Amino acid sequence: MSAAAADVRRLQHLPLSASEGLRSSLTTIAVGFVRFANPTHGYGGAAPLGPLVSLLLWFLAAPVGWAAEKSAPVNLLFTPAAQDPLQIEVVAEARDAQFWPRDSTAELTRAAQPWFGLWLGEGKPSSVPIAGIYALVGAQLRFRPSLPLLPGQTYTARLERPGLSLRAEHRTAAPAPAAAPKLLAIYPTSDRLPANHLKFYLVFSEPMEGGVFLQQCRLVDARGREVQAPFRETELWSPDGRRLTLWFHPGRQKAGVNLNVEFGPVLHEGGEYRLVIDGRWRSAHGAPLGSDVTKAFRAITPLHEQLATRDWKVYAPPAGTREPLRVGFPHPLDWATLNRMLRVTSATGEVAGTVAVEPGEQEWRLVPERPWTSGGYTLRVQTALEDHAGNSLARPFEVNLQQRVTSRSLPVVEAETTLPFTVR
Amino acid sequence: MRSIPSLLAGTALFAALSTSLPAASHLKDAATGDPKLRSVGAMSFGPGGLLLVTEPRHAAIVAIETGDTGPVQKLKQRVDNVGALLAARLGAPEGGVTIADMAVNPASGKIYLSVTRKPDNASLIVIVTADGQAAPLDYAKAKHARVSLPAADTAKVGNVSDVAFAGDRVLAAGSSNEEFSSKIFTLSLPLAHGGSAMPVSAETYHVAHGKWETKAPITSFVPMEENGKHYVVGSFACTPIAKFELDDLKPNAQVKGTSVVELGSGNRPLDMFTYEKEGKQWLVTHTQRFHQNLFGPSKYWGARVDMSHIKVRDEAKINQKAVRRDVKQPKGPEGIEIVDSLFGAVHVDKLSNTEVVVLREQGTALTLEIAPLP
Numbered sequence: 001m002s003a004a005a006a007d008v009r010r011l012q013h014l015p016l017s018a019s020e021g022l023r024s025s026l027t028t029i030a031v032g033f034v035r036f037a038n039p040t041h042g043y044g045g046a047a048p049l050g051p052l053v054s055l056l057l058w059f060l061a062a063p064v065g066w067a068a069e070k071s072a073p074v075n076l077l078f079t080p081a082a083q084d085p086l087q088i089e090v091v092a093e094a095r096d097a098q099f100w101p102r103d104s105t106a107e108l109t110r111a112a113q114p115w116f117g118l119w120l121g122e123g124k125p126s127s128v129p130i131a132g133i134y135a136l137v138g139a140q141l142r143f144r145p146s147l148p149l150l151p152g153q154t155y156t157a158r159l160e161r162p163g164l165s166l167r168a169e170h171r172t173a174a175p176a177p178a179a180a181p182k183l184l185a186i187y188p189t190s191d192r193l194p195a196n197h198l199k200f201y202l203v204f205s206e207p208m209e210g211g212v213f214l215q216q217c218r219l220v221d222a223r224g225r226e227v228q229a230p231f232r233e234t235e236l237w238s239p240d241g242r243r244l245t246l247w248f249h250p251g252r253q254k255a256g257v258n259l260n261v262e263f264g265p266v267l268h269e270g271g272e273y274r275l276v277i278d279g280r281w282r283s284a285h286g287a288p289l290g291s292d293v294t295k296a297f298r299a300i301t302p303l304h305e306q307l308a309t310r311d312w313k314v315y316a317p318p319a320g321t322r323e324p325l326r327v328g329f330p331h332p333l334d335w336a337t338l339n340r341m342l343r344v345t346s347a348t349g350e351v352a353g354t355v356a357v358e359p360g361e362q363e364w365r366l367v368p369e370r371p372w373t374s375g376g377y378t379l380r381v382q383t384a385l386e387d388h389a390g391n392s393l394a395r396p397f398e399v400n401l402q403q404r405v406t407s408r409s410l411p412v413v414e415a416e417t418t419l420p421f422t423v424r
Numbered sequence: 425m426r427s428i429p430s431l432l433a434g435t436a437l438f439a440a441l442s443t444s445l446p447a448a449s450h451l452k453d454a455a456t457g458d459p460k461l462r463s464v465g466a467m468s469f470g471p472g473g474l475l476l477v478t479e480p481r482h483a484a485i486v487a488i489e490t491g492d493t494g495p496v497q498k499l500k501q502r503v504d505n506v507g508a509l510l511a512a513r514l515g516a517p518e519g520g521v522t523i524a525d526m527a528v529n530p531a532s533g534k535i536y537l538s539v540t541r542k543p544d545n546a547s548l549i550v551i552v553t554a555d556g557q558a559a560p561l562d563y564a565k566a567k568h569a570r571v572s573l574p575a576a577d578t579a580k581v582g583n584v585s586d587v588a589f590a591g592d593r594v595l596a597a598g599s600s601n602e603e604f605s606s607k608i609f610t611l612s613l614p615l616a617h618g619g620s621a622m623p624v625s626a627e628t629y630h631v632a633h634g635k636w637e638t639k640a641p642i643t644s645f646v647p648m649e650e651n652g653k654h655y656v657v658g659s660f661a662c663t664p665i666a667k668f669e670l671d672d673l674k675p676n677a678q679v680k681g682t683s684v685v686e687l688g689s690g691n692r693p694l695d696m697f698t699y700e701k702e703g704k705q706w707l708v709t710h711t712q713r714f715h716q717n718l719f720g721p722s723k724y725w726g727a728r729v730d731m732s733h734i735k736v737r738d739e740a741k742i743n744q745k746a747v748r749r750d751v752k753q754p755k756g757p758e759g760i761e762i763v764d765s766l767f768g769a770v771h772v773d774k775l776s777n778t779e780v781v782v783l784r785e786q787g788t789a790l791t792l793e794i795a796p797l798p
Binding site: 237336 | 483522544557558603692712
């Protein structure tokens, strides 16, 4: 049972006056009014009060016992859960269960503008209330929102019955000031990228606001003009929400494909560009980056060739050491696939260790957990490994069919290619 | 977003019968209560109120037995500002809610929206009922099964772009957040909670001008059965519509799809479904276009394609010779037409063979309404 439920149960056994009930919830302030017009309760007249006046009167009246409070037919209060103050329940407590219509919960659940509910802000009676579950437990009518409340907001509970109009406000604590997120890295790190470059990886210190990346990222040419519609619209985050894969629009970067022909490529060989990440982009906690982050680069000769391992250099470490195995590439390769698609095995199995991709993405390193032992090893590389233009060990990103005489057999997915080396 | 494949009489009969079957038969070792969705994206319905939800950032499919089995009560009148309605219902400031996808439960006509609330990124499903009211899906009596896309491939699947019930299995399309590629996964029935899917396909290739062949990731699809064979009909990022034959696929094989229709360049396909009218079967797809608008007021538009174009087998009418929509005309060639009621449609899903539910961009707001199918 939640603390909120426990709190409510206590109330059930120990009916509270309006003031006691309100004081039991530290963050709850009654700012409405009770209109004592229901003759069945023996009260007459109406006393609508503005929030401040009401609050003042409540404080003044509480210590000496305000006659009206003992007679209020319903107490309206918020009960936040102890372990999570954003998980709340709104409780309207009557003197006895007969006060509530027997089918209250069904009626409230069905109603577009229910007579009891919770609203964000001031909660105009004609507006749509927050969704949640109603329950009638003894003399208590309870409402639990479907989702936790949001921090730093004011919520209003309202109860409107014949002759009775109650309001209570609840202000959730403001979120702790969030530290500004950081854009830790933009890959590739090279400042020279092929004119048919495909993608960047933006690595943030924490999860960022989703759904806005197209507004927060822009590409600017040497004259400071923004390149129009340079990015693929699909939003691709890592599961932890910290890494965004930002693609140039493939339809514009692929040779001969519709948009490439009609709009031209995103990059022109020889051009100078700046990728700008807007400093107003906020973390999921709402704190902005603070200042723009820029990656300047030059577009160089496009890459169209299928990758090959024949030009790779494997620098075998000496036996008995934990020096890194280093593998060098003639061209920069894709940072993400480099981190994932190379591994080393020996006769006894896979070599465990830490992988690093050096700045410039032209060298891969493996630092073993245990010292190297003499003997033969195999560097195993998935053929899906790509360069910056999407050319892989399996195939070039684009195939010019007119240059091929025979039909090409499709590569097998996830096939590996191997490079043997010896540690001495 | 998907409709049950009903392109053959037998399949249609199966679909009709299975709509009334309890969805429980499609889940195994199901969990009860809130599945605590970690992220939400594309959705579609199976029979008996079985809701299939993608967790796009987490490479998983959650199948929820909603218990929403009808009868059909369709939306009575247009909902004018869906964003404001959802924000109010979820206790968020206006603009604090993002809609990822929409699916109509064919058993009840209720409209399901996959929604993310800002700034806490709460992911949930909201149901809009016939009277235009919205409320989060109540899991109190619901059962669910979460199936992950294969663990070995999880690092590659950065977005689950679509999911659909295909009669004897569930299909999902996952695209990589590293390579420009996609996979199609099959999930066996019953869907086992904690289970894993099997990748059956990897790529299609897009040929431009008969010269350049490149990979193209699948963005949206519908299952199709024809002459006893199972197919996936998909839209691709460069807007060909292509089909794969599923039965011949081997695990982890790479298979080349057959391009059958070109809708025109620069369109990002969003949703697809099929319907039947006067004995004719149509495929509806709607997209977001890159180009200036030639027709209609919006970047969002949709077209219908006579299924005979999809079923074509003639070598002279596929791949680089596939039929191309006349991008300068609202219709043509025969069997390819712009659907006027889909202008501005951000999401669409079939309600029946005569009506479609449209989440439409209207100025700065989103409206929800039922529109006729041509």
